[in-house]
Amino acid sequence: MASRDDARRITGSLTDPRVIDPRQELVRHDDLSEEELAQVMGVLDAVRHWREAEQRLSFESRSRMKLNxxxxxxxxxxxxxxxxxxxxxxxxxxxxxxxxxxxxxxxxxxxxxxxxxxxxxxxxxxxxxxxxxxxETHREVRRTMGLQHARRFEVARALTPEEREIVIRFLDGLSATTLVTAPRE
Structure with a gap:
């Protein structure tokens, strides 16, 4: 039976290709330094944290308002x-x-x-x-989703124009990966 420490260790390594693909069958990483690999995993962890936070907020708002x-x-x-x-x-x-x-x-x-x-x-x-x-519903949506959107806008606004272009390119590239169908074996 796995301990809580084991579970935390595994959860913390979900983006580490050394753990999820140790033979580099899908994710090539042997050309990266440890620092570069840690930085790439940091980006992927940040994206995962964002998705989880967004899903929690969406679920809480929908649940409170009894919506799908x-x-x-x-x-x-x-x-x-x-x-x-x-x-x-x-x-x-x-x-x-x-x-x-x-x-x-x-x-x-x-x-x-x-x-x-x-x-x-x-x-x-x-x-x-x-x-x-x-x-009433308009007020509730503004209070929850609208306020969150305003906070996100301020985060994006704080970036320089060059940083925004990098983020746009990154997120568009990331979105494009979800459109590719997995190859059939």
Whole structure:
């Protein structure tokens, strides 16, 4: 049975290729000095910590508001559209979320029952309705997700223009790695 110290040691080495790929079958690292390897692992650890923190925040916000991830995406879209003075229709929401109109109807029914949105007649199209976020839900989303976004903005703002370009290139490169399908054996 593994001890807590063993568990901490393993958790702390999840980005170390010497642990996860000791024969360098996937991750070549023999051309890096110990300092360079530690720095690369530091970058990957920081990305992992960011993802875990983001997932915790997202889970806590969704749990507190009794929402799933698609519900939260819908509310953020409704808020952004409202801020841009663009009326939100079910069709626009379905297109944004890449879900069917039937799924959008179920989503809107669920959000309306929970008191997060209201449907109103469209101002120019009698056949359509618009979707608006309730003031209470808008305040809650701003208090949680909005405040976090503001804090992230300040971190990015503190970087020099050159540093921002490096971070953009790094994160775009990292994102591109998730789009590659694993080879079949």
């Amino acid at each position: 991830e698609t519900d939260m995406k819908a509310l953020r879209y409704i808020i952004a559209s409202t801020n841009a003075e663009v009326a939100v229709t079910a069709g626009a929401l379905a297109e944004h979320l890449h879900i069917s109109t039937a799924s959008t109807t179920k989503l809107l029914d669920r959000l309306e029952r929970a008191g997060h949105i209201v449907r109103r007649p469209h101002p120019t199209d009698r056949r359509a309705v618009t979707v608006e976020i309730t003031p």
